[in-house]
Amino acid sequence: MSTDPQGLDTAAVGRWLASVAPDAVSGPLDASLITGGKSNLTYLVTDGTHDYVVRRPPLGHVLATAHDMAREYRVMAALAPTDVPVPPMVALCEDTEVIGAPFYVMERVDGTPYARAAQLEKLGEQRTRDITGRMVDTLVDLHAVDYRAVGLGEFGRPDGYIGRQVSRWKKQLAASTSRELPGMDELVAHLDANVPESGDGTIVHGDFRLDNVLVDDQDQVTAVLDWEMSTLGDPLSDVALMLAYQQLGETATDGGGAVVTDAPRAPGYLNRDETIERYAAGSGRDVSDIGYHQSLAFFKLAVILEGIHYRHSHGQTVGTGFDGIGDMIVPLIDAGLAASR
Structure with a gap:
């Protein structure tokens, strides 16, 4: 067998x-x-x-x-x-x-994808601060890459990226749900009506967070993983998604839940303002429009998890940790609406 x-x-x-x-x-x-x-x-x-x-x-x-x-x-x-x-x-x-x-x-690359506050607490406050700071610095490095010089000039279309993202994720939602989701129509209406102008395009990871990077015993980032959402687009979308994971992690009460980690609860983890300031200082970018990008980030997360819930409910997932994902969607919608206000 x-x-x-x-x-x-x-x-x-x-x-x-x-x-x-x-x-x-x-x-x-x-x-x-x-x-x-x-x-x-x-x-x-x-x-x-x-x-x-x-x-x-x-x-x-x-x-x-x-x-x-x-x-x-x-x-x-x-x-x-x-x-x-x-x-x-x-x-x-x-x-x-x-x-x-x-x-x-x-x-295979050696390193730990820190997903839980308990893992970071063992390292202490200063090491946690160093690790999360280097995570932000790695994002700055990614957004500084000349995508044309590395052969990715046709990897995406930076112009109009945010508007296309809203349209794309609306289509993903329509293909991956079969139930009513309270608040979703209001969130989509906000995103449709307030699309900001396109900024300078960069490579965007699309799902950047601490447990998608590997960190070695010297607290250095050894690899960035999970590039399935990567494209060329607005770099603030990566920053906003990182902040969305951070916000959800800070409020996690059950050890992180089925998907959202509680790593941001660890002492020393950079808070929202520190994260934004470090990114802005390293990149030199204007981050004043981060609220809209966070609304879009929560919308993306809601659609992604709804897709996982759909597959799980149809017996098409492999592995464990999927129970309860369906209950996480409406809180994500609520967070997106709150960011929009």
């Missing part, structure tokens, strides 16, 4: 990897699902000598634009020579005949 984790045929991956990168594999592969993946599926794969990470789209109900393996692979490969730390890419497979979906392979 196969011991493969659901969604990954390790023998097929091994054969394919040996054909495209012979030096990368020295024997049969063993794989395990990495705990915590709520969207694209992530596996730790090893042949006993080499350790890799494999990413593929979720099972079942999939919105292709939100689970583009080639897009993730391309942006990390392009960022390899920059100041932004990313895992080394190994190979991309777009042939769905191999495991039933596109996937890519990257080298």
Whole structure:
């Protein structure tokens, strides 16, 4: 009987990897699902000598634009020579005949994705302050990359980015929900009516938060992960989403809940004003319009979690931690409305 984790045929991956990168594999592969993946599926794969990470789209109900393996692979490969730390890419497979979906392979990078206040509390207040400050600095570094110089000139369209984001996430919501969500119509109306002018375009990560970066024992950021939402757009969207996660984390009362972490409750974690000030000082950007961007950030989170709730309710998720996600959507809508006011 196969011991493969659901969604990954390790023998097929091994054969394919040996054909495209012979030096990368020295024997049969063993794989395990990495705990915590709520969207694209992530596996730790090893042949006993080499350790890799494999990413593929979720099972079942999939919105292709939100689970583009080639897009993730391309942006990390392009960022390899920059100041932004990313895992080394190994190979991309777009042939769905191999495991039933596109996937890519990257080298495993050492580091901890801090997701809980309890983890940071063990480090102490000063180390927590250093880590969260470096997280903000990493975002500054990302937004400073000349995307044309690294070959990403066609990665997105910065002009009109915010308006397109509102339209895109409205479509995602329509494709991923089958129930009434109180307050959602009001939030969408606010976003439609108050779209700000486009700022200078940069590479945006699209889901930037502390548990999407790896931090080593010297408190240095070793890799930024989970680039499935990346594009070219308004850098304040990344700042706003980081602040949204921070706000939700500060008010978490159950150890972080099913998805939202409570890491921002740890002593030393930069607060909202400190985060904005550090980003503004490092980037030189005007952040006065952050309120609208935060409303949009909470809207995105609500749509993302509603999609996960939809897949979970249809038996299409892999792993644990999905119970209760459906109850988190309306509070996110409320937070978006509050930010708009």
